[in-house]
Amino acid sequence: MTEHSLWRFSRAFxxxxxxxxxxxxxxxxxxxxxxxxxxPVDMFPFLGARRGKAAVLEVIREIAENLRVHRFDRxxxxxxxxxxxxxxxxxxxVLDANRAVSLRLAHFAQFRDAVRxxxxxxxxxxxxxxxx
Amino acid sequence: MTEHSLWRFSRAFxxxxxxxxxxxxxxxxxxxxxxxxxxPVDMFPFLGARRGKAAVLEVIREIAENLRVHRFDRxxxxxxxxxxxxxxxxxxxVLDANRAVSLRLAHFAQFRDAVRxxxxxxxxxxxxxxxx
Numbered sequence: 001m002t003e004h005s006l007w008r009f010s011r012a013f014x015x016x017x018x019x020x021x022x023x024x025x026x027x028x029x030x031x032x033x034x035x036x037x038x039x040p041v042d043m044f045p046f047l048g049a050r051r052g053k054a055a056v057l058e059v060i061r062e063i064a065e066n067l068r069v070h071r072f073d074r075x076x077x078x079x080x081x082x083x084x085x086x087x088x089x090x091x092x093x094v095l096d097a098n099r100a101v102s103l104r105l106a107h108f109a110q111f112r113d114a115v116r117x118x119x120x121x122x123x124x125x126x127x128x129x130x131x132x
Numbered sequence: 133m134t135e136h137s138l139w140r141f142s143r144a145f146x147x148x149x150x151x152x153x154x155x156x157x158x159x160x161x162x163x164x165x166x167x168x169x170x171x172p173v174d175m176f177p178f179l180g181a182r183r184g185k186a187a188v189l190e191v192i193r194e195i196a197e198n199l200r201v202h203r204f205d206r207x208x209x210x211x212x213x214x215x216x217x218x219x220x221x222x223x224x225x226v227l228d229a230n231r232a233v234s235l236r237l238a239h240f241a242q243f244r245d246a247v248r249x250x251x252x253x254x255x256x257x258x259x260x261x262x263x264x
Contacts, residue, residue, distance in 0.1 A: 038236050076240040076259050078210045078217045085210045085217035087240050087259055104170050104261045106238030108208035108219050127208050127219055129236045129261070 005111040006084040013060075014072075020064045022057060029053045030112055037105075038129040056126075068093045075104075082111045105129070137243040138216040145192075146204075152196045154189060161185045162244055169237075170261040188258075200225045207236075214243045237261070 005028075012024035035056045036049040046062035069092055076087040085108045092101045110125035137160075144156035167188045171179040178194035201224055208219040217240045224233045242257035 076217070076242075076257075078212055078215050078240070080210055080212070083210050085208070085240070087238065087261060106219065106240075106261055108210070108217070108238075110208075125208075129219060129238055 004079050004084065005082075006079060006086075006109060009109065014069055016060050017064045017067065018069055020061075022060055022064075025060065026053075026057065029056055034125045034127075035059065036127045038127075066095055068095060070100075084109045084111070136211050136216065137214075138211060138218075138241060141241065146201055148192050149196045149199065150201055154192055154196075157192065158185075158189065161188055166257045166259075167191065168259045170259075198227055200227060202232075216241045216243070 009025075009028050012028055016022040016025040031053050032051075033053055033056055034049075034051060037047045037059075039047040041047045044066065046059045046066070050056050050059055069090060071091040073089045074086045075089055076085075078085045086106070088105045088107060090101075090103050090105055092103070093099065094101055106129050108125075108127045141157075141160050144160055148154040148157040163185050164183075165185055165188055166181075166183060168181040169179045169191075173179045176198065178191045178198070182188050182191055201222060203223040205221045206218050207221055208217075210217045218238070220237045220239060222233075222235050222237055224235065225231065226233055238261050240257075240259045
């Protein structure tokens with residue numbers, strides 16, 4: 001049984017944020033990805049909609065510069081053949097304000113070529129919404 | 133092909149809110165439901181966690197007294213045999229403030245006895261998170 005694409009994405013995403021190592025994440029993001037993190041854009045300019053891999057990697061870089069993940073719990077999860085949806089609870093630090101933040105984030109992901117994605121891991125669509 | 137439990141729940145939920153007709157919704161909520169709408173409880177006291185059908189019906193009543201749904205779009209959706217997850221965008225009015233609100237709500241639902249639920253429609257778990 002192959003691993004669901006979500007787990008590989010999740011490990012790579014959190015490593016890219018906390019260790020500023022986006023190398024594992026890069027091959028998992030589709031060139032034409034639709035990406036959106038809905039949240040207070042005035043507070044965090046890296047929120048909002050993006051299109052394409054380069055723009056998303058820039059978002060990841062900005063998140064890594066601004067936030068550190070201390071803990072996350074998946075409170076609800078659904079896995080489909082090429083989809084995943086999770087309700088997550090995060091404990092974060094905002095680095096330059098030295099401030100702890102606790103928030104929920106709902107994550108919806110669409111994977112392309114789900115079987116191959118355990119090897120190649122391309123992904124097509126990603127949408128999240130969070131509130132502190 | 134039977135209809136997924138989510139659609140019946142969604143119709144009954146919105147009818148309960150907008151027409152103050154909870155009759156169709158009542159049989160769809162499990163006696164032991166775990167219910168949570170994560171959001172600004174200080175602004176809307178009917179948000180937060182509840183346990184059991186009576187408490188949830190009271191929440192629905194309070195929502196119906198305070199909000200009116202003008203429009204909703206499902207931006208992402210996942211349907212499983214006995215689960216559903218959606219990212220939704222709502223246009224609402226807050227009735228006593230006569231104020232329009234636009235918000236996203238991520239909805240995760242767990243249905244019990246999914247096949248029967250097209251007839252009986254009991255449901256076990258429900259979690260939502262929204263931000264304006």
